[in-house]
Amino acid sequence: MKSAPKIGLLFGSFNPIHTGHVILAHFMATHTDLDAVWLVVSPQSPFKVGQEMLSELERFELVKLAIQHNEQLRALDIEFDMPKPSYTIDTLDELHRRYPDHSFVLLMGEDNLPGLPRWKQADRILAEYAVYVYPRPGVDATDVNAHPGVQVVEAPLLDISATFIRDCVHTGKSIRYLVPEAVEAQILAKGFWR
Numbered sequence: 001m002k003s004a005p006k007i008g009l010l011f012g013s014f015n016p017i018h019t020g021h022v023i024l025a026h027f028m029a030t031h032t033d034l035d036a037v038w039l040v041v042s043p044q045s046p047f048k049v050g051q052e053m054l055s056e057l058e059r060f061e062l063v064k065l066a067i068q069h070n071e072q073l074r075a076l077d078i079e080f081d082m083p084k085p086s087y088t089i090d091t092l093d094e095l096h097r098r099y100p101d102h103s104f105v106l107l108m109g110e111d112n113l114p115g116l117p118r119w120k121q122a123d124r125i126l127a128e129y130a131v132y133v134y135p136r137p138g139v140d141a142t143d144v145n146a147h148p149g150v151q152v153v154e155a156p157l158l159d160i161s162a163t164f165i166r167d168c169v170h171t172g173k174s175i176r177y178l179v180p181e182a183v184e185a186q187i188l189a190k191g192f193w194r
C-alpha cells in the first residue's frame with residue numbers, strides 16, 4: 001500500500017516570490033524525505049502588520065507563475081478566506097481537516113526561527129509538526145535549533161530577499177535571475193514598485 005504523502009509547507013508573504021524561495025522549495029522537495037512542497041501565500045503575516053504589500057491575489061499570481069512548470073510544487077490560497085492576521089497553527093489545523101491522510105512538515109528560512117517561540121500556539125506547532133529549516137546568511141538561531149523537532153538542512157546559502165527585489169525594481173536595477181523569468185515579466189508589465 002502507498003504511504004501517506006509527506007508535504008512540506010512553506011508559508012510566506014511572497015512580496016514578491018524570488019529565486020531564494022523557489023530554490024528552497026525545490027531543494028526541500030528533492031533533497032529530503034518530502035514528496036512535495038506547497039507554498040502558502042499569507043495575506044497578512046502577524047509580524048508584518050501595517051507593512052504595505054501587493055494584494056494577496058497579485059502575490060498569489062506571481063507564486064503560480066514562478067512554479068508553473070514544477071510538478072512537485074503547488075501554490076495555496078487557503079488563508080485568503082481565513083481570519084487575519086494569518087496564524088500558521090490555524091492553517092495547519094485547516095489543512096489537517098482537509099487532507100486527513102497527508103502528513104505535513106513546516107518549512108522556514110533560518111531567519112524565522114528565532115521568532116517562532118512567539119508564534120500563536122508555538123508549543124503545539126513544535127509538538128505536532130517537524131520543522132525543516134533552510135539556512136539563511138547572517139542568522140544565528142541556535143536556541144530554537146535545539147528543539148528535537150527542528151532540523152536545519154545543509155543547503156547552499158541564498159542571499160536574496162523580497163526586500164532587495166523591491167528595492168532593485170524601485171531604483172530601476174535589473175532583477176533578472178533574482179526572480180523567475182515569468183515573475184520578472186509580470187512585475188515589469190504591471191509596474192509594481194516603480
Ligand SMILES: Nc1ncnc2c1ncn2[C@@H]1O[C@H](COP(=O)(O)OP(=O)(O)OP(=O)(O)O)[C@@H](O)[C@H]1O
Nearest residue numbers: 011012013014020108109112136158160161162163
Ligand atoms: N534567501 C532565503 N534563504 C532562506 N530562506 C528564505 C530566503 N528567502 C525567504 N526565505 C524564507 O521563506 C519564507 C517566506 O519568506 P518571505 O515571503 O517573508 O520572504 P523574505 O525574502 O524574507 O521577505 P522580506 O524581505 O519582504 O522580509 C520564510 O520562512 C523565509 O525565512
Ligand SMILES: O=C(O)c1ccc[n+]([C@@H]2O[C@H](COP(=O)([O-])O)[C@@H](O)[C@H]2O)c1
Nearest residue numbers: 011012013042045047086087088119120
Ligand atoms: O502563526 C503565527 O503566530 C505567525 C507569526 C509570524 C509569522 N507567521 C507566518 O510565517 C510566514 C512568514 O512570515 P514573514 O513575516 O516572514 O513574512 C507567514 O506565512 C506568516 O503568516 C506566523
